[in-house]
Amino acid sequence: MSGTRTSLRISVSSLRAHKRRFAGTFTAVLLGVAFLTGTLVMGDTLRGSFDTLFGDAAGGTDAVVRSANVVTVPGDTQGTREPVDTALIEKIGRTPGVAAVAPRIEGAGQLVGSDGKPVGGQGPPTLAGNWIDDARLNPYRLAAGRLPSRTGEVVLNRGAAEAGKLSIGDTTVLRTPEPVRVTVVGLATFGGEDGMGQVTYTGMTRADAEKYLTAKPGRAASIQVRAGPGTSQRELVDSLRTVLPSGVEAITGQRSADENREMISGQFLSLFTTLLLVFSGIVLLVATFSIHNTFAIVVAQRTRENALLRALGATKRQVVGATLAEAGVVALVASAAGLLGGIGIAAGMRALFPVIGFPFPEGPLVISALSMLLPLAVGVVVCLGSALLPAVRAGRTAPLAALRETAVDDSGASRTRAVxxxxxxxxxxxxxxxGVFAAPSLVLAAAGAVLALAAFVVLGPVASSVAVRFLGGPLDRLRGVSGALAKRNALRSPRRTAATATALMIGVAVVSLFTVFGASLKATMDQTVSRSFAGDLAVSVPAFGGGGSGLSPGLAPALAELPEVGSAVGLGRGVAEVDGDGRQLTVTDPPALAEGFDLGSVDGSFDGFGNRGIAVSRAQADDRNLRVGDTTRLTFTDGGKETFTVRAVYERSELAGDYVITRAAWAPHRTQDADTLVSVTFADGVPAAEAGAAVEKTAAAFGNPDVQTREEYARTSAGAIDMMLTLIYALLALAVLIALLGIANTLTLAVHERTGELGLLRAVGQTRAQLRAMVRWESVLVAAFGTAGGLALGGLLGWVVVEASEGAGDTAFAFALPPAQLALVGVVGLTAGAIAGWRPARRAARLDVLRAIATE
Amino acid sequence: MIAGTAATGTTTTGTMTTATAARVVDAVKVYGRGDTRVRALDGVSVGFPAGRFTAIMGPSGSGKSTLMHCAAGLDTLTSGSALIGDTDLSTLDDRGLTLLRRERVGFVFQAFNLIPTLTVAENITLPMDLAGAARDDEWYDALIDVVGLRDRLHHRPGELSGGQQQRVAVARAFAGSPDVVFADEPTGNLDSRSGEEVLRLLSGTVRRTNRTVVMVTHDPVAAAHADEVVFLADGRLVDRMTDPTAERVLDRLKAFDTRTTSGPLPPEPRS
Structure with a gap:
């Protein structure tokens, strides 16, 4: 249709003539699309890298023989599996089709580096195991030195050795968590690399592995089997099944690799990519507002042009088409550039992550068709969608408008909008x-929060006049007539001011939401520690994810023997199914627990548990209808079922956990023992400094764990939240940047629209500096409006999230408003506003007075 | 400020010494280069006497607007000099020119004359507010009465008619007691009745308060309100006429037309 072609020609020529006007739109689409593409490409790349990694790790393993008994607690998809009897090896070796067989004895083993600090532990596992001699069953290859042959000799993967500054011949400590003195005799590589991602691996002799890594000798985590020529993995597993006793299963090497990958992808990667996708969504939402605003202004400014087209016989459809075609061209070009940018981001992040300590495996960039097509589609849809309303408005232009003075969009807030x-x-x-008070429900509260957000956006223009007048109140006095002009300019079109500020408002709201939520989390954690931790010192090993080895169960008794120490209690960890549900157990000395931790009100007593006593938190006891004296059945990973009697029901479970049993009761079922936390109470009358020094000295022999006062412990517990917040701020910075580009763009368009006025101001004696100040202050005012709205909205949303989580869950959640951080967010918003106004201000000041007056 | 002491700056007529408020000497303004090179001003020397209302006339393209822009410090000359009082504008930088405009020159334009976000009162005092100077209340009060807008002081320009807006612009131009007020086609956008009001206001203010006004116009009726008319053609000063009437001015212009074969005064092209 020739009409369409005409529309397209008009829009292309207008784009060419007004390239500048669309710079902001272009950048917004570009950044949004780039972020989305980067997320998708990075997700695929990481998934691909992990695939390669687990493929390499499975390598020549054709079948894995392991116990079928596994207890899975919520939040841990892999579960805790019973070790398998190594006596089976002989039987397996005789099975037809088996070429090689080896036990895999594996457990947590954290190395201490040459500087006395633990190596790794912040995420990826720190593993120790027996060095498997069969080269096809062992993904590690000896790269330097020799294999361990005597007790105490170990091989390290090269990456771990480098991280701990350890070389062949060095002696150090391996925390299993029992401190073991080891001598490095060799260095290993994994698939040609320095390690399996950032995983640290310590290979020891089989005897050492059995001694330190398993609770009982003659057990292994699993048995690796390699098939002989002509036997497939499937056939191998089938023939193994015929010889295995009940309670032991065989799976193919392929399935074992899949399970491992599933664990990473399922838990960590999907969480990571979901988080990034949510932020892409926020960025694109902010971009939508910016783009919409740009098109609305451009259409308003072009009223005359469009009216002329209509007067000359262009149909409504052609005018709408021309505007949409313009948006389409911008969308396509910007999205295409965004795709490239996204690939660049992904490549940059991949290079950057190891540098800043985020442990990701390396691998080639994976660019799938989906991660190209989806962002492209989203970019085009967002851009066209944002331009739709302005385009329709353009189509409604009456031909008569061509004869009127230049129309400027100064529409205010309608009644409908307010209603x-x-x-x-x-x-x-x-x-x-x-959702928060009456019938606690996260869903209802979230729906309310979304409605509140919508209300803020809709009411923006209504509020903007009042807000700008209020926020700009001091401007007249501070900045004289330039300040007053800035304020009135911001008041000119409430809808435009609001639309410009809305983008920033959403950005700031999300930032403050996380700030409030993070502060609340920290306050909660602080409260937890100060409420539940009754000891003087906390001994712990900083670690999260699969890393770290915990504390030696020998530490607490050793500390308790010190004359300076009154009591020391360690919290060990066990798992069992309680009446059929997998649950984490706290394994400890119950009477000491009641002393080292404040458990709130307690029914029953922590004394005289015996081997079959259990203490249950009140929340869990209420759930299961348990009272002191009732019995419950625990099923352990070794299949053992035992009946326990409830001896105590306690209130606070934040540190002590929900189920407490004695070490004696756990001993027969244990796998690898480790304590997570030791609470130390000083003996009466001993100065804190003296007792602290004694504890430190004793603890040092156990692999140098952290010894902290209660306050220090609370602070470190909250440290991870700060790290998370930093990452989130970095991601949100992009959304705020787009919002600021929106402000800059609106101002540039406004400057263009007010050319004549600016020229007049200059002619009657406004200096360039005054003119710049005027434009900048307008920018600051718009930013102030957006920032104030964002802070209010973010604070509200944060409160809703915190209160609703507390109402819906059974853990206490403290709400905290961090005034300093929020004030900082506000200051950043305002400063950013001033920066956003910088370029438009300079452009305005450069205007040639004569030209400005002559231009209409 | 008004008194010019240089010998070339004063002309003695009888017993009265009249200073020139603004003047240009050998003014040359060249636009463009090569084939598109245009000499908009080709060696013009003219003084605008203080306390007088002078109109600049000429066919379109004669350089009258350029002359005004250069004399007012809105534009710079290619060669020659422009002076306000004794101040040579070529010695001032952008800031100096801005301050000069603010303190010693007033402007009335054809369009875009008022800031739409400011009230009438604020528009009038704008140059003084920009300078951070205190306003002369007596003068301001007198001016408001002359302009006749006392009841409209707190309105926005958008609420006024075109003629009223232009009267506000005139008040603003005189508010800071400038040495000279330049008016560029001040009646170009107005109907004849409103235009007449604005012109009477300009000439009346000049006579009553001894101010200086230089007005560019292509309308002989408007020019007739001036004390003197200077005629420009092809960038040169071709004639001066004191105590003009519309008929005489029109006749004079017709003389150009017959000579230059151009049509009857088309509207000014926009640059």
Whole structure:
């Protein structure tokens, strides 16, 4: 159709003429698409890298023989598996089709580096195991030195050795968590690399592995089997099944690799990519507002041009088409550039992550068709969607408008808007109040929060006049007539001001939401520690994820023997099925537990548990209808079923966990013992410094764990939250950047629109500096409005999330407003506003006075 | 400020010494280069006497707007000099020119004359507010009465008619007691009745308060309100006429037309 072609020609020529106007839109689409592409490419790349990694790790293993008994607790998809009897090896070796067989004895083993600090432990596992001699069953290859042959000799993967500054011949400590003195005799590589990602691996003799890594000799985590020529993995597993006793299973090497990969992808990767996708969504939402605003302004400015087209016989459809075609061209070009940018981001992140300590395996960039097509589609849809309303408005231009003075969009807030916004706000408030107080429900509260967000967006133009007048109040006095002009310019078009500020508002709201949520988490953690931790010192090993080895169970008794120490209690960890549900157990000395930790009100007593006593937190006891004196059945990983009697029901479970049994009761079922935390109480009358020094000295022999006062312990516990917040801020910075580009763009368009006025101001004596200040202050005012709205909205959302989580869950959640951080967010918003106004201000000041007056 | 002491700056007429508020000497302004090179001003020397209302006339393209822009410090000359009082504008940088405009020159333009976000009162005092100077209340009060807008002081320009807006612009131009007020086609956008009001306001203010106004126009009726008319053609000063009437001015212009064969005064092209 020739009409379409005409539309396209008009839009292309107008794009060419007004390249600048669309710079902001272009950048917004580009950044949004780049972020999304980067996320997708990085997700695929990481998944690909992990695939390669687990493929390499499985390598020549054709079948894995392991116990069928496994207890899975919520939040841990792999579960805790019973070790398998190594006596089976002989039987397996005789099975037809088996070429080689080896036990895999593996457990947590954290190395201590030459500087006395633990190596790794912040995420990826720190593993120790027996060095498997069969080269095809062992993914590690000896790269330097020799294999361990005597007790105490170990091989390290090269990456771990480098991280701990250890070389062949060095002696150090391996925490299993029992401190073991080891001598490095060799270095190993994994698939040609320095390690399996950032996993640290210590290979020892089979005798050492059995001694330190398993609870009972003659057991292994699993048995690796390699098939002989002509036997497939499937056939091998089938023939193994015929010889294995009940309770022991055989799976193919392929399935074992899949399970491992599933664990990483399922837990960590999907969480990571979901988080990034959510932020891409936020970025694109902010971009939508910016883009919409740009098109709305451009259409308003072009009223005359469009009216002329209509007067000359262009149909409504052609005018709409021309505007949409313009948006389409911008969308396509910007999205294409965004794709490239996204690939660049992914490549950059891949290179950057190891440098800043994020442990990701290396691998080639994986660029799938989906991660190209999806962002492209999203970019085009977002851009066209944002331009749709302005385009329709352009189509409605009356031909007569061509004859009028230049129309400037100065529409204010309509009544409908106020009514709809208020209704949304009321509905949101009702949902929030109900979801938080009346009938605690996260879903209802979240729905309320979304309604509140919508209310903020809809009410923006209504609020903007009042807000700008209020925020700009001091400007007249501070900045004289330039300040007053800035304020009035911001007041000119409430809808435009609001739309510009909305993008920033959403960005700031999300930032403050996380700030409030993070502060609340920290306050909660602080409260937990100060409430539940009754000791003077906490001994722990900083670690999260699969890393770290915990503390030696020998540490607490050793500390308790010190004359300076009154009591020391270690919290060990066990798992069992309680009445059929997998649950984490706390393994400890119950009377000492009641002393080292404040458990709140307690029914029953922690004394005289015997081998069949159990203490249960009140929340779990209520769930299961358990009272002191009742019995419950525990099933352990070795299949043992035992009946326990409830001896105590206690209130606070944050540190002590939900189920407490004695070490004696756990001993027959244990796998690898480790304590997570030791609480030390000083003996009466001993100065804290003296007792602390004694504890440190004793603890040092156990692999140098952290010895901290209660306050220090609370602070470190919250440290991970700060790290998370930093990452989130970095991601949100992009959304805020786009919002600021939006402000800059709106101002540039406004400057263009007010050319004549600016020229007049210059002609009657406004200096360039005054003119710049005027534009900058307008920018700051718009930013102030957006920032204030964002802070209010973010604070509200944060409160809703915290309160609703507390109402819905059974853990206490403290709400905290961090004034300093929020003030900082505000200052950043305002400063950013001033920066956003910098370029438009300079452009405005460069205007040639004569030209400005002559231009209409 | 007004008194010019240089010999070339004063002309003695009888017993009265009249200073020139603004003047250009050998003014040359060249636009473009090569084939598109245009000499908009080709060696013009003219003084605008203080306390007088002078109109600059000429066919379109004669250089009258350029002359005004250069004399007012909005534009710079290619060669020659422009002076406000004794101040040579070529010695001032952008900031100096801005301050000069703010303190010693007033402007009335054809369009875009008022800031839409400011009230009438704020528009009038804008140059003084920009300078951070205190306003002369007596003068301001007198001016408001002359302009006749006392009841409209707190309105926005958008609420006024075109003629009222232009009267506000005139008040603003005189508010800071400038040495000279330049008006560029001040009646170009107005109907004849409103235009007449604005012109009377300009000439009346000049006579009553001894101010200086230089007005560019292509309308002989407007020019008739001036004390003197200077005629420009092809970038040169071709004639001066004191105590003009519309008929005489029109006749003079017709003389150009017959000579230059151009049509009857088309509207000014926009640059």
């Amino acid at each position: 709809v916004g208020t209704a949304l706000g009321l509905a949101g408030t009702a949902a929030i109040v109900t």
